[in-house]
Structure formats: structure tokens, C-alpha cells
Amino acid sequence: MKKEITCIGCPMGCQLSVEMDGGKVVSVSGNTCPRGESYARQECTAPERMVASLMTSCCETPISVRTSRPIPKESVFKCLAEIRATHPKLPVRIGDVLISDVAGTGVSVIATRNLEH
Numbered sequence: 001m002k003k004e005i006t007c008i009g010c011p012m013g014c015q016l017s018v019e020m021d022g023g024k025v026v027s028v029s030g031n032t033c034p035r036g037e038s039y040a041r042q043e044c045t046a047p048e049r050m051v052a053s054l055m056t057s058c059c060e061t062p063i064s065v066r067t068s069r070p071i072p073k074e075s076v077f078k079c080l081a082e083i084r085a086t087h088p089k090l091p092v093r094i095g096d097v098l099i100s101d102v103a104g105t106g107v108s109v110i111a112t113r114n115l116e117h
């Protein structure tokens, strides 16, 4: 089976053809650099996503947050639910860990801006 995907590794957006046999990647073509092959293998076997969202502080101030690294795609919904259910106290600083081990992924949710009271 052949899958066609677009590499998101850089703005070139190379079109990748991925030959699959069952759940395994047999070959990748169309990539201009090695990152494309790595991306294709990851995306076709264990897709991951960065999550960026808004959390609400205990005094209802929106706090922009993101995961510290990509998480498995199937954990995104649970991650967003945990972000919605978390209401930290201010102040928060860029990089503060507001949730550790979000959705059991071992990844943290961190603040992406400074917020005072």
C-alpha cells in the first residue's frame, strides 16, 4: 500500500510517497533531506502532534500553553481536556510546567508567556 503525505519539517513541504507493508514502512521517496524520511516513518507508524492551547488561570485569565514536545496523536483529546481542567495561580513565567506527564505521555504542558496577577 502506498501513502502520500506532505513533510512538515520545513517550508519546502516535500510530497512524500511511503510504501507500506502491513504496519511497516518499506520505503520513503520524494524527500529532499533525511528529516523527511524520519518524519514519514514516524507519521505512518506512530503519529505525534504538538499541542498549543489556552488554559484559564484561577482568576480566569487566559494563559497560552503548549506541550514541551509532540505527543501521540491519540492523546491529543485527553491532553486538551486536562488543559481545560487546570487553573493555575498567577503569576506564571514562560517555561513554567503547568501540567507534568499530561495524559500519561511523560510530556509537560508549559506556559508560553509571562503573566502577572
Ligand code: SF4
Binding pocket: 007, 008, 009, 010, 011, 012, 013, 014, 030, 031, 032, 033, 034, 035, 036, 037
Ligand atoms: S524532506 Fe527535508 S527539505 Fe523536504 S520538507 Fe521535509 S525537512 Fe524540508
